[in-house]
Amino acid sequence: MPETVMPSLQATLFSGYIGEGPRTAQFERELGEWLGVPSVVAVNSGTAALHLALHLAGVGPGDEVISTPQTCVATHSPILSLGARVVWADIDPWTGNISVEDVAKKCTASTKAIMAVHWGGLPCDLTELKQVARQWNIPLIEDAAHALGSDYQGRRIGCHADFVCFSFQAIKMLTTGDGGALVCLAPEDDRRARRLRWFGLERNPVGHDECRWEQAIHEHGYKFHMNDIAATIGCEQLRYLDANVARHQAHAAIYDDVLRGFRRLRPLRQSSDRRSAHWLYTIRATERAAFIAHMHAAGIETSRVHVRNDRYPIFAASACDGLAGVETFDAEQVSIPCGWWLSDTDVNTIVAALRQFEEAAA
Ligand SMILES: Cc1ncc(COP(=O)(O)O)c(C=O)c1O
Numbered sequence: 001m002p003e004t005v006m007p008s009l010q011a012t013l014f015s016g017y018i019g020e021g022p023r024t025a026q027f028e029r030e031l032g033e034w035l036g037v038p039s040v041v042a043v044n045s046g047t048a049a050l051h052l053a054l055h056l057a058g059v060g061p062g063d064e065v066i067s068t069p070q071t072c073v074a075t076h077s078p079i080l081s082l083g084a085r086v087v088w089a090d091i092d093p094w095t096g097n098i099s100v101e102d103v104a105k106k107c108t109a110s111t112k113a114i115m116a117v118h119w120g121g122l123p124c125d126l127t128e129l130k131q132v133a134r135q136w137n138i139p140l141i142e143d144a145a146h147a148l149g150s151d152y153q154g155r156r157i158g159c160h161a162d163f164v165c166f167s168f169q170a171i172k173m174l175t176t177g178d179g180g181a182l183v184c185l186a187p188e189d190d191r192r193a194r195r196l197r198w199f200g201l202e203r204n205p206v207g208h209d210e211c212r213w214e215q216a217i218h219e220h221g222y223k224f225h226m227n228d229i230a231a232t233i234g235c236e237q238l239r240y241l242d243a244n245v246a247r248h249q250a251h252a253a254i255y256d257d258v259l260r261g262f263r264r265l266r267p268l269r270q271s272s273d274r275r276s277a278h279w280l281y282t283i284r285a286t287e288r289a290a291f292i293a294h295m296h297a298a299g300i301e302t303s304r305v306h307v308r309n310d311r312y313p314i315f316a317a318s319a320c321d322g323l324a325g326v327e328t329f330d331a332e333q334v335s336i337p338c339g340w341w342l343s344d345t346d347v348n349t350i351v352a353a354l355r356q357f358e359e360a361a362a
Pocket of ligand 1: 044045046047048071072074075117143145146166167168169178179180
């Protein structure tokens, strides 16, 4: 958290107004400019953004949503909350991202949406996924919780699909403590999302200055709006975002160079038409437990970050075979520290530990 947040945070805290108000509107405007999109709906978590996107996609009881097991359970909780079922698609074990081929095989008349998660920030094959979605006349939802600052075919993640969901949870590239944002391609979805995030009510209804509760509610909504405390933090964090993303990417480039030719530790693969913001730097370690222990002994923490979701008992109704890519990735994937907070000395220490592990096998 930048210390420079304090003056603006203090001003908001003692302004007499800390709910969703002017700072939230400012955050939405500034984030929209940064992403290159006309409108952003700020909410109180990435999960809330996903829930709204699924609701707007029309997902309800009995419907199916195709998704990847390799993500946070937050990607799928809203699907269950809406009474729908997850259908698992396999992933590419060299990216951690959903396989377009398998998505295309699994679409049926019951499919209501396709969910794409950009693992660690690495963009999925969005052009191909959009083609499949168009064929079936269903929306593509991006869970971009890891992908703030990533780009795909020359444009930032945020402007490619029907719905794009961001998270500003405690450890994300930009944090508001907790928070999230939804970007809708269709202006009507954007308008509806603004009502749904606050019980189905207009926040600033024309002609209802005295009592904004006195409006007709045509569709019941949620309490998903962002508050001005979180938004104030978000505005300040935005000032550091370019520099932070650049540092993540610079660290990743160093690791890419170091790992070239390694056999025990292998980096993921990135096509030239996209660039990960590298919220994570994930590698595949054939002897993962030994690698984690080696790094730990060197004072370096590593993490699997998320585990395959299809093994959670809540998804028993979705059980399926044929997830070979998930098997491989889940068995080997682990992320090493990559964040903007690492000093050059930290990075050198990590590089030395990677080399030691590789060389120990020789
Ligand atoms: C891939 C992914 N999707 C969704 C979420 C949920 O975001 P939030 O914690 O802001 O609800 C997270 C993590 O927090 C995540 O990693």
